[in-house]
Amino acid sequence: MAQLLQLTLNGRARVDAVPDNLLLLYYLRELVGLTGTKTGCDGGECGACTVLIDDEPRLSCLMLAASVAGRRVDTVESLGEDGQLSAVQRGFHEKLGSQCGYCTPGFIMSSVGLLRRNPRPTDDEIRAALGGNICRCTGYVKIIEAVKHAIELHEAGVEP
Amino acid sequence: MQALPEFELLRPTTLDDARKARAAHPESQIIGGGTDLMVNIRRGIVAPPVLIDLTGVAELRKINADETSLEIGASVTLVELAAHPQVIKHYPVVAEAAAHIAGPMHRNMGTVGGNLCLDTRCIFYNQSEWWRGAIHHCLKTTGDICHVAPKSRGVCFATFSGDLAPALMTLDAEIGVARADGIRAMPLNALYIGYARQDEPQTATRGDGKHFLSLRPGEIVTSVSVKNTPGLRSAYDKIRIRRSIEFPVCGVAVALRRDGDALIDLRVAFTGTNSRPVRLEGTAALCGGTPDARVLQDLDALVRDQVMAMKTTFTPGHYRRRVAGVLARRLVTRLFES
Numbered sequence: 001m002a003q004l005l006q007l008t009l010n011g012r013a014r015v016d017a018v019p020d021n022l023l024l025l026y027y028l029r030e031l032v033g034l035t036g037t038k039t040g041c042d043g044g045e046c047g048a049c050t051v052l053i054d055d056e057p058r059l060s061c062l063m064l065a066a067s068v069a070g071r072r073v074d075t076v077e078s079l080g081e082d083g084q085l086s087a088v089q090r091g092f093h094e095k096l097g098s099q100c101g102y103c104t105p106g107f108i109m110s111s112v113g114l115l116r117r118n119p120r121p122t123d124d125e126i127r128a129a130l131g132g133n134i135c136r137c138t139g140y141v142k143i144i145e146a147v148k149h150a151i152e153l154h155e156a157g158v159e160p
Numbered sequence: 161m162q163a164l165p166e167f168e169l170l171r172p173t174t175l176d177d178a179r180k181a182r183a184a185h186p187e188s189q190i191i192g193g194g195t196d197l198m199v200n201i202r203r204g205i206v207a208p209p210v211l212i213d214l215t216g217v218a219e220l221r222k223i224n225a226d227e228t229s230l231e232i233g234a235s236v237t238l239v240e241l242a243a244h245p246q247v248i249k250h251y252p253v254v255a256e257a258a259a260h261i262a263g264p265m266h267r268n269m270g271t272v273g274g275n276l277c278l279d280t281r282c283i284f285y286n287q288s289e290w291w292r293g294a295i296h297h298c299l300k301t302t303g304d305i306c307h308v309a310p311k312s313r314g315v316c317f318a319t320f321s322g323d324l325a326p327a328l329m330t331l332d333a334e335i336g337v338a339r340a341d342g343i344r345a346m347p348l349n350a351l352y353i354g355y356a357r358q359d360e361p362q363t364a365t366r367g368d369g370k371h372f373l374s375l376r377p378g379e380i381v382t383s384v385s386v387k388n389t390p391g392l393r394s395a396y397d398k399i400r401i402r403r404s405i406e407f408p409v410c411g412v413a414v415a416l417r418r419d420g421d422a423l424i425d426l427r428v429a430f431t432g433t434n435s436r437p438v439r440l441e442g443t444a445a446l447c448g449g450t451p452d453a454r455v456l457q458d459l460d461a462l463v464r465d466q467v468m469a470m471k472t473t474f475t476p477g478h479y480r481r482r483v484a485g486v487l488a489r490r491l492v493t494r495l496f497e498s
Contacts, residue, residue, distance in 0.1 A: 001168045003165065020169040020211075023198075039428025043199045056239075058266040063269070066169050067213055076325060091252040110264070131265030 002020050003066045010034075018065045025049045027065035028075060036076040036105050040134075047133030050106040051075050055154035057113035057132075066150035076105040079112065079159075087153035088112050088146075097146030099137035109131050113148050120151065165207045169301065170330075175219045175338060178212060178380060183340040185210040192274030193234060195266045200279065204289035205301060215271065220382060225250065230331075231385040234273025239264075241272060251386065253394035253413050257327035260398045263405030273381050276325055276335070280318035280354065280369045280435055281407060282308060282472040290478045300370045302319040308470050315358050317470045318369030318435060321407040324384075325352065325437035327396050330415040331386040338380045348384060350374060354435025356468070369435040369472075391417045392425070393495045398432075399483050408432035409475050410484045414491040414497035423447045423496060429490050430457075433467040434478055440466055440488075451496050460490065 001020040006013070009032065010110045018027055028034045030053070040048030042061055049061040052074040078084040091097060098104040107130060114121055114129040121129065126147050135143060154160050170188075172178040182188060189208035191197050200206045214220055220235035225246035232241060241247060242258035261267055261275060275311050284298045284307040297303035299316040306312045325348065333348040353365055354372035362368060375381070386452060394415035400406035410432045417425035426447055428440040442462050469480035 001166075003169070003485065021164040021167055021242070042202060044266065047263070050265060053268075057265050058269050059265045062194050064169060064194070064198075064211075064213075067194075067215070069171075123282070128404070129264055132265045156478055 003069070005066055007068050007070065008072045010074055014144075020066055021101075022065045023065040024051070024059060024065045024068060024073075025060040028060060028073075030094040031065075034075050034077050038102055038105055040103070042107070045134070046103070046106070047110065048103050050133065051108045052109055052113050052116075055113060055116045057110045057129075057139070073155055074109070074112075076108055081109070081159070085127050086112070087158040088115065088150040090158070091146040091148075091150030095142055095144045095149045097138065103133060103135045103137075107135065107143055110112040111150060114147075114160050115150065115154055119154060119160075121147075164201060165204075167201075168210045169213060170210060171213045171216050173216050173218065175217055175382065175391060178214055178217055179338055181210075181212050181339055182378050185212070188212050189478075190214055190273070190380060191276070192271030193237065193266070193269030194274075195262065195270045196274065196278055200286075203287070205285065205292075214273065214380070220273070223247065226487075227388055229385065229387050230254070231271050231383055233379070234271060234276075234382050234384075236272045238267040238272070238275065240272045250388055251331065251394070253327040253330060253396050253415060254320065254324070254386075256396040257323045257411070257413060260372060260396060260411070262407075263325045263365075266405070272324060272384065275322045276294055276348075276351070276381055276384065277373060277375075278320070278322040278326075279370050280316075280320050282316075282318040282369065283474065285318055286309065306469060307462060308472055312359055315356050315362075316369035316435070317356050318372075319472045319473060320352065320354055320369075320372060320434065320436050321411075321432050322437065323398065323408065323411050323431060325397070326411060326413040326431045326439075327394075328384055328386060329429040329437060329439045330413045330427040331389075331392075333386045335381055336373065336383040336385070338382045339376070339378055343382065347375075349439060351381070352436035356435040367435075371406070372435050373399050389415075389417070389425075393417070393492050394403055395495055397462060397487050397491055399487065407473075410469070410475065410480050410487060412484060412487040412491060413487060416492065416495050418496055421450050423449065423451050423455075423492075426492070428492075430463075430484055430488075432473075433469045433484055438466055451492055456489045456492065459488055463488055 038048040040046035169356040188210035220233035353367040398411040426443040463485040469477035
């Protein structure tokens, strides 16, 4: 069985025929070719596959592509404009919030989701918002610093 | 990329269509956020031929909450419930339980109905197909014995782990259940039949970790509702291995009323310990005075008697029983003195 999927992906309207049993993660990576979203644990425990659905961070490895019909989906590729990094991307780059980089797209999308609904989060709110993402390299300290830096950049007018 | 098994996805937008779809496909499975079901499908644990996604049903997405009553639709997301100002104010145990479920992304996806009907869990069940096949599967799937209790004579001990159920049970919640010919109401407590008793035969109202819900084929949980009790103080707490995202080692909901220096009403419920959420029996005997050391000791004895934690998780049963008592005593003390 297949369905016609209409959605807004990274700001652009798109229509695709998708099988009922296609996961959003594989729709993005294999069908559309956006490989920024990563496959991690495959079981909803690591957060590497996090994307924004109507600005809410969700796990694309546990969602069916057909279930985002009519929704707005943003992946890490949606960030930044004209070669300029977004606030969260700059935060992770400049404060060394990324080492091997595999978890980074997930962390960035969780952080962007946080800043879009709460532009001035407290330390506890940052930690709570990133609670569903795992990083085995950084020890998280640099990641928290990266998000704090992104908050400053966002206040100075850079898009999250 | 490993392909999922073939299935048909139905996305009804009205409850009527959902009921018809459920009646037309008795072998179908309801899907909310999919945070648990999709994992099980991916691991080859279940393979329903039809999935009915209820997240688009507008009637099931409402929260009606004020100081007299609370009604929550089955497709309300956990993040909506945890952040609802009236729920936080008048039914704190429900908001706290919702905020304690899994991680932030799961709460954005997961629904109230999904958490209430959450599949039971076990270290011998929630594993890959290869892992399960290596020990000839278990009772809950296609095997002959329960690896937790090999002499269980056909009884499965998988553990119920939903966090909302104990919270709502302390408030004597009722649920709405839709079927093809109407809607019936029943106590939430009666939804859970995972008694897992080896000394009595299994019936439609006494099941185990495998048959843990009393829903009949074709039925859908549509809502849960409670009436407020004036003066009731309530809270939820939970111990887990990874605090930001995990199923409970043990979760405890407590609601109580205080009159002067006396405890006059005490309700305690647990999750993560038995094949059903357990509302503690015999708490009336603990009321009437201040909850001093002796009362708390009696509470602990009730907990250890009624909580039947088995080796279904990475933490041993006796540890979870002790944790259950500690959490209950802490919450009772905190709520009484607040």
